[in-house]
Amino acid sequence: MTVSIGEIYEEIQPSDVAPEGGQVHGPRAGWKLALSSFVENRLAVAGAAIVVFFILFSFVGPLIYHTNQNSTNPIDAFLPPSGAHLFGTDSNGFDELGRMMKGGQAALEIGFFASLIATVIGTLVGAVAGLLGGVVDAFLMRIVDVMLSIPLLFVILIVGDRYNGATVFSLSIIIGIFSWLVSARLVRGEVLSLRVRDFVFASRTMGASRRHLIYKHLIPNALGVVIVNITFQVADTINLLAILGFLGYGLNYPQVSWGDMLSNALNYLSDGYWWVVYPVGVCLVLVVMAFNFIGDALRDTVDVRLRRR
Numbered sequence: 001m002t003v004s005i006g007e008i009y010e011e012i013q014p015s016d017v018a019p020e021g022g023q024v025h026g027p028r029a030g031w032k033l034a035l036s037s038f039v040e041n042r043l044a045v046a047g048a049a050i051v052v053f054f055i056l057f058s059f060v061g062p063l064i065y066h067t068n069q070n071s072t073n074p075i076d077a078f079l080p081p082s083g084a085h086l087f088g089t090d091s092n093g094f095d096e097l098g099r100m101m102k103g104g105q106a107a108l109e110i111g112f113f114a115s116l117i118a119t120v121i122g123t124l125v126g127a128v129a130g131l132l133g134g135v136v137d138a139f140l141m142r143i144v145d146v147m148l149s150i151p152l153l154f155v156i157l158i159v160g161d162r163y164n165g166a167t168v169f170s171l172s173i174i175i176g177i178f179s180w181l182v183s184a185r186l187v188r189g190e191v192l193s194l195r196v197r198d199f200v201f202a203s204r205t206m207g208a209s210r211r212h213l214i215y216k217h218l219i220p221n222a223l224g225v226v227i228v229n230i231t232f233q234v235a236d237t238i239n240l241l242a243i244l245g246f247l248g249y250g251l252n253y254p255q256v257s258w259g260d261m262l263s264n265a266l267n268y269l270s271d272g273y274w275w276v277v278y279p280v281g282v283c284l285v286l287v288v289m290a291f292n293f294i295g296d297a298l299r300d301t302v303d304v305r306l307r308r309r
Contacts, residue, residue, distance in 0.1 A: 037301045044297030050290035054283070058104030067098030070254050078273050088275040091264060100280050103258040106251055107238045107287065110172045115233035117176025122183025123226055127214045129184070130191025141188070144181050152178055153240065157249055166251055171244075175237055183229055190222040231295035235288045242284055258284045 038044055065086075073093030081088045087096040129140040155178050194200060200217055208216075219226075244250050245259020258280050265276035 047290035047293030067095040113172035114175040118179035122180035126184040126187025235291035
């Protein structure tokens with residue numbers, strides 16, 4: 001009996017019929033699993049959409065909705081919402097919607113910049129403390145404990161009062177320098193568990209320096225914790241900026257923050273000028289809430305134990 005080559009070829013081809021129990025797929029990449037887990041979280045998706053909206057609102061909005069945010073105009077003070085001023089005007093005659101855009105720029109810029117500074121300092125300190133251990137670890141962590149015992153708001157108020165003329169850059173530096181403590185403790189805890197792993201031991205055996213271990217092995221493998229902390233750090237920074245502005249230690253004119261706007265507006269709330277209080281308050285709540293939603297979802301995504309099955 002002769003068998004043609006074509007018949008043999010057809011026999012060895014994989015069947016189009018799915019195996020019993022369903023189609024078997026190969027392992028999915030880690031980032032795909034993380035992205036899938038993040039997308040499944042509706043609050044996280046809503047939070048990301050809110051953040052994107054406010055980034056466009058704050059930075060693209062002024063290019064479309066032109067207002068004068070530098071010169072006061074008392075004649076137009078407290079105009080109600082209308083076609084000319086969609087959200088009305090404030091006590092100085094500034095367009096309230098344009099003011100909210102300008103305040104959103106400051107909130108997001110300081111939030112991201114200060115968080116970046118705090119994360120870089122905290123990550124380096126935490127990685128060094130966790131890897132070296134011993135006296136170095138004890139010394140650095142005692143510094144962290146002492147600084148954590150001092151209320152951050154008081155420190156920033158004292159420093160801000162000493163150096164007048166607060167700007168976006170200066171406030172970002174001040175907040176970032178005094179906000180790295182939590183990041184340091186989180187990264188240290190992660191490094192303590194990573195430094196006893198086989199890949200770190202193998203790298204040490206091959207003669208890798210401590211600097212190489214920190215930059216090539218420990219920090220990259222602790223990025224999950226770092227990224228999650230950044231989102232919460234941004235939310236806390238925006239909240240802190242609003243508190244500083246509300247207390248009168250915010251940005252100096254012509255720069256403005258949402259806290260500055262709320263501080264000025266509360267004096268006129270009883271007079272019925274609701275448009276100078278509620279819209280900016282809603283903006284502040286939505287942005288902080290959005291970053292917290294994203295942080296919660298990223299924490300669940302990074303931690304395999306919390307990832308939805």
